[in-house]
Amino acid sequence: MSYKLQFAELLPYWNVLLYGLVFTIVLTIVSTVVGIAVGTAGAAARTFGPGWLGRIVAVYVELIRNTPFIVQLFFIFFGLPALGLKLSETIAAFLAMVINLGAYSTEIIRAGIEAVPKGHIEAGLSLAMSKWEVLRHIVLNQAFRKIYPALSSQIIIVMLGSAVVSQISAEDLTYAANYVASRNFRNFEVYLLVALGYLLLAMLTRSLLRALGRVIFKAR
Amino acid sequence: MLQFSFWDILSNLLIATQWTIVLSLIAFFCGGIVGLVLLFMRTSRIAPLEWFTKIYIEFFQGTPLLMQLFLFFFGIALFGVEVSPWMAATLALTFWTSAFLTEIWRGCVEAIPKGQWEASSSLALSYIEQMRYVILPQASRIAVAPTVGFSVQVIKGTALASIIGFVELTKAGTMLNNATFRPFLVYSLVALIYFCLCFPLSWWAKKIEGRLNVAR
Structure with missing residues (x-):
């Protein structure tokens, strides 16, 4: 190999890459919070809601889970303006992430809810707790404890998937890498650096979520 | 100006779908072979081999x-080799698939009771023989459902090959959109075709999983 890797060429662009990193982190955090809220609502609708609502949620979940994220993103960013709904690339990226994680977390949380023994719900109702109180204190409490590891890995998968939003020029870490590569033509160096950045981010997210889980689900 | 009817769009998309299917099959089978080799390394209890696979999977x-x-696209080019999008996509998807399959299969191997290992080693079987005749036949039974489930991820993964210029379903959708300016129709059709490819597999995986639970 006659080519010499030149990482020093990336130094002048540190602020571009840092901006991209912050964008990716914010994108992940916001879509995680909103996406899990959507997923909780979806799972509750599927298990406790009326039949028609459950079926709509089921169609939403299957549609999202069986199509690639990039197609969902293109549909939202390029397809929806044809119906008169024009979104900026940042909003479209956030929306696509929320819709995607919402579908996956609906399915994960539903599995957790169904694992809660029926007797617990009946016991709660017989203690004159309202339906909401039962859902909040008995069902979701136990469900989240059970599915927390699965949800954590889904969050990391979604964070890695967010690299795709660069394709509608939302300014995330991958967009920054493409930008730098187009300026100094050190493609391999910048992609290697950014790939390691993602790896570090994934490992950091995993240990942070594990620590958070220990705090939230402290042994009673 | 050339006009595209609905059927022109659909038939062009279906032609490109063939490439999505071919790429998925290659990635899945090559990934499966690499994954099997990695599985042997990962469960071999030889420290350097285990470390290598751990780092590989982590990456x-x-x-x-x-x-x-x-x-892969820019890295192989550094060696002075001409890289086609086809080659980069095949290699990247193969390695990516193998990492996930190894982890899935390792879980299945570890689900086999320890007594099976002990019994087979007391019968003087070597590690390879233990895997071949005792462990894998049992592990493969529980591995089918998650493996079929993961094949859906592979099909969806091939959509990213469009970004490095490999013409498959997603890339064809983008090109047709540029030619027809009917993004809503084109991307709806693209999504629908992916759904028709993936949903039967998801459904099948769920069905196998259900059958296993009944058996237990």
Whole structure:
């Protein structure tokens, strides 16, 4: 190999890459919070809601889970303006992430809810707790404890998937890498650096979520 | 100006779908073979081999598939080899698939009771023989459902090959959209075709899983 890797060429662009990193982190955090809220609502609708609502949620979940994220993103960013709904690339990226994680977390949380023994719900109702109180204190409490590891890995998968939003020029870490590569033509160096950045981010997210889980689900 | 009717769009998309299917099959089978080799290494209890596979899996599961595609596309070129999008996509998807399959299968191997290992080693079977005749036949039974489930991820993963210029379903959709300016129709059709490819597999995986639970 006659080519010499030149990482020093990336130094002048540190602020571009840092901006991209912050964008990716914010994108992940916001879509995680909103996406899990959507997923909780979806799972509750599927298990406790009326039949028609459950079926709509089921169609939403299957549609999202069986199509690639990039197609969902293109549909939202390029397809929806044809119906008169024009979104900026940042909003479209956030929306696509929320819709995607919402579908996956609906399915994960539903599995957790169904694992809660029926007797617990009946016991709660017989203690004159309202339906909401039962859902909040008995069902979701136990469900989240059970599915927390699965949800954590889904969050990391979604964070890695967010690299795709660069394709509608939302300014995330991958967009920054493409930008730098187009300026100094050190493609391999910048992609290697950014790939390691993602790896570090994934490992950091995993240990942070594990620590958070220990705090939230402290042994009673 | 050339006009595209609905049927022109659909037939062009279906032609490109063939490439999505071919790429998925290659990635899945080559990934399966590499994954099987890695599985033997990962469960071999030989420290350097285990460390290598751990780092390998960590890298391919911890970085975006898109980055891996870029790295293969631009990385191989550094050796002075001409890289086609076809080659970069095949290699990246194969390695990415193998990392996930190894982890899935390792879980299945570890689900086999320890007594099976002990019994077979007391019968003087070598490690390879233990895996071949005792462990894998049992592990493969529980591995079918998650493996079929993962094949859906592979099909969806091939959509990213469009970004490095491999013409498959997603790329064809983008090109047709540029020619027809009917993004809503084109991307709806693209999504629908992906759904028709993936949903039967998801459904099948769920069905196998259900059958296993009944058996228990």
